[in-house]
Amino acid sequence: MSVLAAISGNLNAIGYGLAAIGPGIGIGVLVGKALEAIARQPEAAGIVRTNMFLGIAFTEALALIGLVAGFLFV
C-alpha cells in the first residue's frame, strides 16, 4: 500500500494545542464570573480579584503541564 499523504513534525505541538483547550475555556468562564461578581458588588472587587487570580493559577497549571509534557514523556 502506498502512502498518499503524510504529516511530519513534532507531536509535542499537537499535545500542547489539545492541552490548551480546557484551561482556555476554564479561565474564560472564571474571569467572566469574576467580572459579573465585581459588577454586582464593586466594593468586593479586591477579594474577588484575589480569588480570581488564585483560580487562574490552578487552571493555568494544567496548560503549563501540557507545555512541558512534551519534554517530560520521552
Next chain:
Amino acid sequence: MIRAWLLAAESTGFEAPSVKEFFPPVALFADSVFRMTRINLIGMLMTLVLVVFFTLAFRRPQFVPRGVQNAGEVALNFVRVNIVEEVMGAKGAPFTGYLTTLFFMVLAFNVTGFVPGLQIAGTSVIAIPLMLALVSWVVFNVSGIKHHGVGHYLKNNLFPAGVPAPIYLLVTPIEFVSTFLLRPMTLTVRLLANMMSGHLLLVLFFSATSYLLFDAAGFLKVFGLAAYAMGFAFTLFEVLVAFLQAYIFTLLTAVYIDGALAESH
C-alpha cells in the same frame, strides 16, 4: 546602498526564530565557569539599575517626598498596598521586603524584553524564574512550618478539613503534588513561557517584516507592512505582559504564604 547590503546579506530565504535565540554567543570569559552571554549581562545591568534607582530615591528621605523619592514611594506603595495588604492584611508585614524585591526583580528583568538595544528578557531563560520560584517555595513552606510546626502544617495542607475519611486516599496525593510540587513548577513555567513566547513572537514579526519588505516577490511586500503593524501591536502587548507577569508572580507568592499561615477551617 543600505538596501543592497541587506539584500546581499539575507538572500538565503527566511530564517524563522528558534530556541537558539535564547543561547546567544558567549560575550565574556569564554571557556571558564564564569562565561556570560548577553542575557547574563542584561541581568547584571538591571540589578545595577534597580540598586541605583532605590538608592537615589531614599538616600535623604524627606517627610514630604519630592522627585525621585516620590516615584520610589509610589513604587513601594504599589506592592505594599495592592499586593501585601490586600492578600495578607496586617500579618503580611514581615514579608513585604521579600515581596517587594521579588516584584521589582521580575519587573526589571521582564522589561528588558522590549527596551531597544537589549530586547531580550532576563527571565526568558530558566535560571532566574527557577531560582525565584524555589526561593518563594522555601519562604512559604518555612513560614508555614515556623508558624504551625511541621506536623500541624502538613496536616493542614495534606488533610484538608471537611472531607469524609475514605476520600483522603484520593485527596491527599493530589494535594501533595499540587502544593509542594506543582506550585514552584507553575510559577517557573508561567513566567518563563510568557517571556519566551513574547520574545519569539517579536523576533518573528520583525524579521518577517525585513524579509517580506526586501527579499520577497512583488505582491508579498504588502504583507511586510502587516508584519510591521503586528510587531508594533505585540510590542505594546509585551509591555503589558511584563508588568502583569511580575504582578502575578508576586501575588501568587503572597497567596501561597497566606495559605501557609492560615488556620485550617
